[in-house]
Amino acid sequence: MEYFVQQLINGLTLGSIYGLIAIGYTMVYGIIGMINFAHGDIFMIGSFIALAVFLILTTVLGFTFLPVVLLIVLIISMFFTAAWGWTVERLAYRPLRGSFRLAPLITAIGMSIVLQNFVQITQGARVKPLPPQIQGGVTLMEGSTEAGTIVVQMSYMQMIIILSTIVLMVGFTMLISRTPLGRAQRACEQDRKMAALLGINVDRTISLTFVMGAALASVAGLMFLLLYGVIDFYIGFLAGVKAFTAAVLGGIGSLPGAMLGGLLIGLIEVFWSGYFSVEYKDVAAFSILAIVLIFLPSGLLGQPEVEKV
């Protein structure tokens, strides 16, 4: 029981990160119908920017008060990552709008390779470490088994990740469902031509969608950095494909679906590692992708009647 609760907490933490990345996939798919395969690398760029800003602030400028440092890191890395997202859309996707459907998909993969190699060349191929910044946690329960006592702990880092994911997702859902910007995004998703006839600048709305997705991915990048303490140029690939799986599982195009899918993929991965084998955790996650695509192509919440973005 204790072991189960501990895995549940770990799974929710990982799932939060996947969910935040998955939103970027699902929003872009909703509005222009393409899978932005460079999105995972935007997440990776986000974690690198976060690390660089963190090191500059703490070692060069000598800031020590951690909450303020993290807040500044978050804001700056969101800004620059969003700028990356905007640039990718402007350079690689907008010129191809209106061409055949496969074209932007190919440039997306190209963009992903470009971003990975850019970081590999400029930052080196080795992992970059960051010592744990937020330590400690709360003991939730204790139990004894034949092997000894088991302590269920929720670290402060896990709490921060889960809580800020909840806050971000609630805020984001409100943004999409209540504000004029969110309405314009949904309008572009449902009928781009009509949205233009009502005075919506469709190109700008699509750019903003990329910017928002990239900003959320950069939050996930910072969380990943703080949680695991090591990053390299390749983290975007695996995390990106898993978040994509999450978006498909939840129903691509559906915002609540992306959050749900993210949590489920995180839980599946962690429970699989906990009860079966760590080596096959990726196999488990991708088997889900194959099964969902075969038996439930529209995903869990992907029915046409569901609110999509």
Next chain:
Amino acid sequence: MSGAAELLLAVRGVETYYGNIVALRGVDMDVHRGEIVTLIGANGAGKSTLMMTICGDPRARKGRIVYDGMDITQMPTHEIVSHGIAQSPEGRRIFPRMTVMENLQMGAALVDPDHFDKDIEKVFKLFPRLKERIAQRGGTLSGGEQQMLAIARALMSRPKLLLLDEPSLGLAPLIVKQIFDAIRELNEKEGLTVFLVEQNAFHALKLAHRGYVMVNGVITMSGTGAELLKKEEVRAAYLEGGRH
């Protein structure tokens, strides 16, 4: 009504293509401020294409479109409509997964939010049915309700020029009458300028001050509504045997 009235929309020698297929072959047409002008013609004559060309999508390959003294031929669609042109397009194009309210909010996207409450009361007075459906999704409305919503959404942008593409298509005669009465009321009470594309030539010519007849991408006849109704060619092609 026309004559001395000020020119609001001037279409001059406009040619539009879909790829290599020509849809408009040099169209000339005027709409004056305060007028109801109708364009009638058979299926595929290019009526809807002209309406969309005015809004810049597709763009005219040749010719000029001048609206309110501005050359709008090369302007992007969202800028053209920001100068006070609203369209209720072919096929209505209601946002299916948005509520009636949200569809109307989209119509008012460019308008000062302070006007919203007053404007929405006005369109509800015109189409009371929409008020009953306010929280319903656009895609679940009946055809007539969708048509009303499309017109109401266009009105929410406070247009100077209202473009209506076949508002009577597929609707019961009673609803057609309601919609045409609403158009007349808007024109008479508020001086709204209306450009109306119709296959339902009889009703359209009775309502309009002036009309144009389009055949195969060119204007073949023009005149006041009453004049066109009397013309033998118009009666033969668009009225007798057609839908009244």
